[in-house]
Amino acid sequence: MPAPIRLRELIRTIRTARTQAEEREMIQKECAAIRSSFREEDNTYRCRNVAKLLYMHMLGYPAHFGQLECLKLIASQKFTDKRIGYLGAMLLLDERQDVHLLMTNCIKNDLNHSTQYVQGLALCTLGCMGSSEMCRDLAGEVEKLLKTSNSYLRKKAALCAVHVIRKVPELMEMFLPATKNLLSEKNHGVLHTSVVLLTEMCERSPDMLSHFRKVWLLVPQLVRILKNLIMSGYSPEHDVSGISDPFLQVRILRLLRILGRSDDDSSEAMNDILAQVATNTETSKNVGNAILYETVLTIMDIKSESGLRVLAINILGRFLLNNDKNIRYVALTSLLKTVQTDHNAVQRHRSTIVDCLKDLDVSIKRRAMELSFALVNGNNIRGMMKELLYFLDSCDPEFKADCASGVFLAAEKYAPSKRWHIDTIMRVLTTAGSYVRDDSVPNLIQLITNSVEMHAYTVQRLYKALLDDISQQPLVQVSSWCIGEYGDLLVSGQCEEEEPIQVTEDEVLDVLEGLLLSNLSTPVTRGYSLLGEILNRIKKVVSVYGSSIDVELQQRAVEYNALFKKYDHMRPALLERMPIMEKTASNGPTEIVQTNGETEPSVPDTKHPPLVTQPANQANDLLDLLGGNDVVPVIQTTLPTKPASAGGELLDLLGDLSLSGGPAPAPVPSVPVSQPPFLLDGLSSQPLFTDIAAVIPPMTAYNKNGLKIEFTFERANPNPNIAVITIHATNTTEADMTEFVFQAAVPKTFQLQLLSPSSNIVPALNQGSITQIIRVLNPQKQQLRMRVKLTYTHKGLPVQDLAEVNNFPPQSWQ
Amino acid sequence: MMRFLLLFSRQGKLRLQKWFTPIPEREKKKIVRDMTTMVLARKPRSCNFLHWKDLKIVYKRYASLYFCCGLDAEENELIALEMLHRYVELLDKYFGNVCELDIIFNFEKAYFILDEFLLGGEIQETSKQVVSRAIEASDMLQEVRCCPVGTDLRSVFPSS
Numbered sequence: 009m010p011a012p013i014r015l016r017e018l019i020r021t022i023r024t025a026r027t028q029a030e031e032r033e034m035i036q037k038e039c040a041a042i043r044s045s046f047r048e049e050d051n052t053y054r055c056r057n058v059a060k061l062l063y064m065h066m067l068g069y070p071a072h073f074g075q076l077e078c079l080k081l082i083a084s085q086k087f088t089d090k091r092i093g094y095l096g097a098m099l100l101l102d103e104r105q106d107v108h109l110l111m112t113n114c115i116k117n118d119l120n121h122s123t124q125y126v127q128g129l130a131l132c133t134l135g136c137m138g139s140s141e142m143c144r145d146l147a148g149e150v151e152k153l154l155k156t157s158n159s160y161l162r163k164k165a166a167l168c169a170v171h172v173i174r175k176v177p178e179l180m181e182m183f184l185p186a187t188k189n190l191l192s193e194k195n196h197g198v199l200h201t202s203v204v205l206l207t208e209m210c211e212r213s214p215d216m217l218s219h220f221r222k223v224w225l226l227v228p229q230l231v232r233i234l235k236n237l238i239m240s241g242y243s244p245e246h247d248v249s250g251i252s253d254p255f256l257q258v259r260i261l262r263l264l265r266i267l268g269r270s271d272d273d274s275s276e277a278m279n280d281i282l283a284q285v286a287t288n289t290e291t292s293k294n295v296g297n298a299i300l301y302e303t304v305l306t307i308m309d310i311k312s313e314s315g316l317r318v319l320a321i322n323i324l325g326r327f328l329l330n331n332d333k334n335i336r337y338v339a340l341t342s343l344l345k346t347v348q349t350d351h352n353a354v355q356r357h358r359s360t361i362v363d364c365l366k367d368l369d370v371s372i373k374r375r376a377m378e379l380s381f382a383l384v385n386g387n388n389i390r391g392m393m394k395e396l397l398y399f400l401d402s403c404d405p406e407f408k409a410d411c412a413s414g415v416f417l418a419a420e421k422y423a424p425s426k427r428w429h430i431d432t433i434m435r436v437l438t439t440a441g442s443y444v445r446d447d448s449v450p451n452l453i454q455l456i457t458n459s460v461e462m463h464a465y466t467v468q469r470l471y472k473a474l475l476d477d478i479s480q481q482p483l484v485q486v487s488s489w490c491i492g493e494y495g496d497l498l499v500s501g502q503c504e505e506e507e508p509i510q511v512t513e514d515e516v517l518d519v520l521e522g523l524l525l526s527n528l529s530t531p532v533t534r535g536y537s538l539l540g541e542i543l544n545r546i547k548k549v550v551s552v553y554g555s556s557i558d559v560e561l562q563q564r565a566v567e568y569n570a571l572f573k574k575y576d577h578m579r580p581a582l583l584e585r586m587p588i589m590e591k592t593a594s595n596g597p598t599e600i601v602q603t604n605g606e607t608e609p610s611v612p613d614t615k616h617p618p619l620v621t622q623p624a625n626q627a628n629d630l631l632d633l634l635g636g637n638d639v640v641p642v643i644q645t646t647l648p649t650k651p652a653s654a655g656g657e658l659l660d661l662l663g664d665l666s667l668s669g670g671p672a673p674a675p676v677p678s679v680p681v682s683q684p685p686f687l688l689d690g691l692s693s694q695p696l697f698t699d700i701a702a703v704i705p706p707m708t709a710y711n712k713n714g715l716k717i718e719f720t721f722e723r724a725n726p727n728p729n730i731a732v733i734t735i736h737a738t739n740t741t742e743a744d745m746t747e748f749v750f751q752a753a754v755p756k757t758f759q760l761q762l763l764s765p766s767s768n769i770v771p772a773l774n775q776g777s778i779t780q781i782i783r784v785l786n787p788q789k790q791q792l793r794m795r796v797k798l799t800y801t802h803k804g805l806p807v808q809d810l811a812e813v814n815n816f817p818p819q820s821w822q
Numbered sequence: 823m824m825r826f827l828l829l830f831s832r833q834g835k836l837r838l839q840k841w842f843t844p845i846p847e848r849e850k851k852k853i854v855r856d857m858t859t860m861v862l863a864r865k866p867r868s869c870n871f872l873h874w875k876d877l878k879i880v881y882k883r884y885a886s887l888y889f890c891c892g893l894d895a896e897e898n899e900l901i902a903l904e905m906l907h908r909y910v911e912l913l914d915k916y917f918g919n920v921c922e923l924d925i926i927f928n929f930e931k932a933y934f935i936l937d938e939f940l941l942g943g944e945i946q947e948t949s950k951q952v953v954s955r956a957i958e959a960s961d962m963l964q965e966v967r968c969c970p971v972g973t974d975l976r977s978v979f980p981s982s
Contacts, residue, residue: 019927059930066836066929068851087963095933102844125960128938135942136842160956167941197947204944245949248904255908255948258901298900305898333869338899369868 012045013038015059022067035069046077054081055092062092062099075100075107082114090118090126094133103139112142119149124160127153131161135168143172147179154186159195166190166201170208177212184209184216191229196246196253199233203259210266220267227267227277234260234281238288249293261285261302268310275311282307286319297327297335301342308346321346321353328360333369340364340375347382358383362392365399370406377407381414389422393432401439408443412436416448420455430456430466437483438473452486704820709813710796714741715770717750717796719813721820729787731820737778739770741802748800750780755793759785770800784821792821823943824902825877825892826853827936829925832886834858837925838932842943857890871899882906886922908950909939915954934960 013021018038025031042057058077065071078100081093101108111133118130131153134146150172153165169183183205190202206226210217220226237252237260246253264282268275285303290296300323307320324346327339343361347354354361361383364376377399384392393415400411415436423429433452436444456466470487704721711717715737722732739745748768754760765780786792794813799806829838836854845853860872861881872879874892880902881890889906893899910920912935917924925932938953940946947953 015930016927023926063929066839068836087960091934091960091964092930095930099839104844104846123963125956125963128956132937132941137844139844163946164941167944167946170944171942196949197952200948201944201946245951248908253948254904255901255945258898262898294900295904298898298904301900302898333867334871334900334903337869337871370865371869371871371873 012041012053012057012060015056015063018060019063022063031067032069035064035067039064039069043073046073051084054084055086055089058096059092062096065099071100075105079107079110079114082111082118087123087126090129094129098133098136102137103142108137108139109141112145115142116146116149119146119153124158127161128164131164131168135164135171138168138171138175140175143175143179147172147176147182151182151186154183154190159193159198162190162193163195163197163201166198166205170201170205173205173208173212180209180213180216188224191226191233196256200253200256200259203230203256203263207259207263207266210263217266221271221274227264227274230260230264230267231278231281234264234285238285248295250290251295251299254295254299257285257299258302261299261306265306265309268306268312270311272311278306278310279312279316282312283316283319286316286323294332294334297330297332301327301338304342308342308350317350318353321350321357325357325360328357328364333367333372336364336367337369337372337375340372340379344375344379344382347379351383354379355383355385355388358388358392362395365395370404373403374407377403377411377414381418384418384422386422386424389418389424390428393418397432397435397439400436405443408440409445412440412444413448416451427465430469434469434473437486441483449486456486705817707815707817709735709794709815710798710811712809712811713802713807714739715745715798715800716740717798719816721817729785729789731784731786731792733782733784733820735778735780735782737770737780738774738776739772740774742772743803744772745770745800745802745807748778749798750778751797751799752782753795753797754784755790757786757788757790758792761785786821789821792816823894823897824905824940825894825943827889827891827940828854828857829932830854830858830861830888830890831922832862832888834862837887837922838929838936840933840936840940853892857892858888861888861890870903878902880906884910887925905945909936911950912939912953915950916957 022031022034025034038060042061045053045057054077058074058081061071061074061077074096078093078096081089082097084090084093097108097111101111115130115134115138118126119134121127121130131150134142134150138146147169150165150168153161154169156162156165166187169187173180173183187202187205187209190198190205193199193202206220210220234257237257240252242250243252246256248254251257261282264274264278268278282303285299286307289299289303291300304320304323307316312320321343324339324343327335328343330336330339340361343354343357361376361379364372365380367373367376377396380392380396380399384396396411396415396418400408400415403411415432419429419432423432433455437452456463470483473483473487706718706720709717709719716739718736718738720734720736722734735750737748737750746769748765748770750762750765752760752762761783763781763783765778767778770776770778784792793816796811796813797808798811799808801807823842825841825843827838827840828836830836836858839850839854841850856874857879860874860879864872864881870880870882872881876895877892878895878897878899879890879892880899881888882903883889889910891902891906893902913920913925913932916931916935917928935953935957938947938956947956
């Protein structure tokens, strides 16, 4: 069996691999070789093989099959083996593996080895990854080594004891006697590790802490050691940039902090040395600043006198002006900790802190932002907010959410005036609207509701902002809501706003297509409270959503339609309520809409084929009468139909108000059910029926085979473009006409809407009539023309007829 | 205390990993991934401190290697920078103008040096010379082919 390749050679070979696959192949090959070598229990090369395994492990490959081999290496007599074995144990084993415990005996033996470097290995391994069981078993050995005069071992034993205490805190007591003499050592390694050990004990046990204070008089000892460090001359062994053993100084300062915390006597005893360190430490290099930093932390934490505290904060203030970013960063972090307790002192450095908002470093900016918010108070709110809003404008997206929330919070607490508050909110919404948190929107709305006198101002500003930019969702939400709520205030002074509002809403609808949108229904709901003229448009818009994919919108649309149609009298009451904001997916008007026809009342006792496949309630497309298209049946409640083949437009501005109608068979009164009220009569409960109806004469549209259809006209709403036609169908023959369906089509420039008929049967001999309402929108005021299609069953035979109606009285469309 | 120390290259290749708390293997890999991603994403003149979960992360770049350590929240970041620097100095003293290749090909030595400088996440020796001497003596010990129990090597290798 050839000797396994050397570690360095393996490393060299693996590094020549050009692809991951190639590397993997090499590794697998070598692992196989190592495995077989392990199987042969080869002592000579075990060390080499494990070393190679450790390298492969570092590359990310599994190496668990080498765990036991590490144990064998540890048990070996050769120092080389032990070194690699312990390294392997530290890398491959941890207390989760059972194998780990097998080490205990080896470590115990090695702790008593005659060679200090072997003992060192054992202490190191135990101190890095010893489990609680191991610590329990071996604590005694560690304690013994803590008392040795060998400083090389003593320092390692001290840190090992720290680990034991961390794992098994109850064992702390047993190390107490041995710890006592540690501080009298001259050796810096021992001193340092002793301070760490004492720190660990103090942190874990208040009893120990007071014991150290009162019985051991630890503070004066530490003060003396620190003083010697500072005052002593140059010591090449421990010098770092002119400072003697900064690591030890920092550790002592930290222990002093713990000892002085909430203890007056101890704090007093260390006052002088702290002042000395604070004033004499060289600050040109990082190392000096590290010591100053620790000193400041200690001063702030103990019961220091005020002069010392001011000194500490001033040091932090100087740090803020330091060129070194790291120093600025720790200064901001420390100031954040102290801002609660020493608010006034920190306030003095406010301008420097605010300048840090403009720092290029991300970590510093974040700290500065947090600190700035902590410093905001009633006195500086205006100035600070200006800076913070400027920051919000220019900061990275990762900050915007937190900054916006902070601004809202601060504004809420310290706003000098309502108007300022609202302006501030608006500024946030317009600049960082998309980053504002979800819960901010309801909070804002609540705030706006509460500032009653500002409603008009608020809604005006929001509306203007909305005109400028509708991409910021929270802004849109809040604006829509406000426009809905206070829209009357918005338009009261300016009539011309009526149309712009229309445009806005449609724009909003179009743009928000496909975006997450909340409360689409809300503006519509509230919107109609504004103006009667725009009611029709709102109805149309709402009806679109009656068939939207989103159930939420669909439901709302259907509800609102019902509202328009049947429950006018309830509208005032409902106007008072505020729906909760929620995010719902929006459907743009041009999206394909699922059929809603299925939810419609079932087809009554007719034999009309169910035509539901397409968007049923999508009422007609605009028809091209002139193009000679077939008459497209207008939607009827119970007879959903296909949309026109021509165009295939799905956009339905007419909507289908009959959606919300009840089951078809229910007789519809001949009087139109709901008439849009006048402007401010939105609150009125009565449908208004003006006497315009009398002005337009009725006409006979069709008269053939005993079937006569008369049109009567109303223009009961203020919109002059809509004609409401009621058809009256009567039958002079002796037989009833059953399954009567009236369908109508109008030219492209018109829009037609057919409501439910009163029934399907035209009784014989004029005993009754069918009435049905047609509403025609004629915005271009063109001559009204209509093509009608009639189908019915008479005396058992189906009858169908087409006719053109051209004799509309001019008043009906002018 | 220090929770972990990682050395990785600019391409994110791990060169050394020292863990001072017991962590499952999978989590170690995740931490290494997170650290390399975070640190390598930092702009050149950013400050050397980061926050990650409840730890302070201190990192420093030396030529092509990043030295990255995770500390408890109450640790002093500035002195941690000095700690990293001290380790680099020790490596430099040992290898003579240390570069990444030295650490790649002699990773076990890098670990040995680290284990003379830190123990259980704390500094065990603040003197550069003491650490260096200990490493030299240990290396010498490796030369001895066999080290039978009972041999008092203290007479041969005086402790420092």
